[in-house]
């Protein structure tokens with residue numbers, strides 16, 4: 325291929341630009357013709373062929389005539405147009421556009437090639453920058469910002485996306501949006517609720533945030549209507565506010581700005597906190613008052629050991645953290661104290677009344693006796709005068725008769741007084757005995773009120789109270805309540821071999837091990853001779869079974885000593901869980917049947933009831 329000079333354009337203008345820039349060779353077909361001859365011939369053919377004399381047509385004919393190949397012209401103008409439309413919004417895109425411009429200005433294909441390659445690479449790397457932006461965008465969309473609702477965020481995003489901006493501009497605008505969100509604080513209310521939302525999401529297996537949002541709203545509604553309203557039982561205003569916020573929450577539609585509601589909830593919670601603190605203070609003051617009253621009663625009843633015992637138990641309750649079961653126990657004990665005090669007061673006033681009337685009788689007797697002896701003294705004085713003045717024996721015999729008669733009367737009266745006084749003394753002593761007997765009877769009955777005197781476990785009355793209390797707790801709190809009936813194995817044998825006293829000790833031992841093994845909230849009652857019933861609140865059937873098995877193991881560790889001989893006490897047990905609406909007697913019956921199944925199956929085992 326021969327290199328030719330660029331054909332001069334027939335018209336002036338851009339030909340100068342083209343000159344010297346064309347590279348590569350062109351061969352002459354008319355090898356001997358000079359360029360000007362070829363040019364002339366090309367113009368002639370344009371006219372002959374009636375081809376429009378455009379530069380391109382001229383150039384084509386020129387090369388046909390010369391028989392050479394046209395060097396491609398460097399398309400400066402077109403390239404400049406491209407350069408002007410290159411993006412320059414980011415420093416990087418500006419740098420690339422300028423490099424491209426320099427490539428065009430150089431008129432050199434290699435420089436332009438470099439600029440185009442850099443441009444392509446820049447595009448690639450810009451493409452790669454979208455990934456972190458999209459990741460950050462989704463994160464910020466999910467975050468809950470203080471003062472920016474989700475709806476507002478969606479609107480802003482919609483606005484940016486809806487502008488049909490070029491990719492780099494879109495990138496720039498989205499970056500700015502995401503940056504503004506990321507610089508906004510998190511909403512603390514949502515921070516608090518987040519773990520709950522996560523739990524709900526995990527529990528339901530649904531990651532949908534809308535569903536979580538609804539669940540959270542429902543949850544908050546419950547907190548307000550049940551939690552706060554219950555807490556504010558003595559503060560109607562607080563309760564009303566909680567109800568009002570709950571109602572407003574129920575009316576919230578998607579996209580609603582929650583910020584004012586969140587602020588109200590914040591305020592409400594602060595007031596509920598004060599309410600709680602005030603209650604704590606009142607509770608502490610009431611406890612102090614109760615302490616004071618108990619101390620005073622204790623000082624007043626110096627001689628009553630029973631009352632002292634009861635009061636000691638009550639005082640103990642306040643040493644430990646308050647517990648509803650213990651308070652229930654205190655209430656029952658206080659009732660017993662009040663009842664006992666009432667009895668004692670009545671007895672005391674009866675006894676006082678009787679002693680008063682006895683004393684009055686005694687004084688009457690004394691004065692009657694002294695009146696009699698006073699008369700006797702008068703008679704004696706008078707008789708002495710008459711004896712001194714008597715002139716003969718016959719006069720004396722009248723005096724002696726009178727003395728004898730008065731002496732006899734006085735003696736009769738003294739005997740009568742003595743008898744009456746000793747009868748009075750007997751009455752006082754019998755009244756005292758009566759008071760003592762009453763006192764003893766009261767002591768015994770009060771001890772028997774709710775506990776079995778042999779084992780210290782609850783008796784039937786105590787069991788009934790504990791059952792009623794636990795069933796109502798179960799229904800109120802929706803918890804589970806299990807019970808177990810256990811019966812000592814071969815107890816008759818223990819009695820027969822070691823005697824009844826050892827049998828009693830064995831019962832006491834078992835009751836002690838049960839008490840030590842169970843939790844404080846569990847209750848144990850003696851249900852029959854060698855039968856015990858255990859109440860296990862907040863326990864399901866498997867847990868109850870495991871507790872009884874643990875009790876069996878504990879009994880193998882803690883031997884019972886019968887006359888220094890180690891005896892292994894075992895039991896068979898049936899376990900049943902109460903259905904919320906079930907009659908407790910039916911549940912006990914089910915446990916009883918399971919216990920008999922355990923006996924028939926070989927004893928020393930625990931079986932769950934059907």
Ligand SMILES: Nc1nc2c(ncn2[C@@H]2O[C@H](COP(=O)(O)OP(=O)(O)OP(=O)(O)O)[C@@H](O)[C@H]2O)c(=O)[nH]1
Nearest residue numbers: 811812813814815816817819824825827828853854
């Ligand atoms: N020492 C003593 N024995 C009692 C008391 N109450 C019941 N018993 C005795 O407990 C025994 C129960 O005997 P059974 O009903 O035959 O039962 P068992 O020997 O344990 O046999 P299984 O239950 O089949 O293992 C009887 O001998 C009763 O007299 C009590 O308060 N003290």
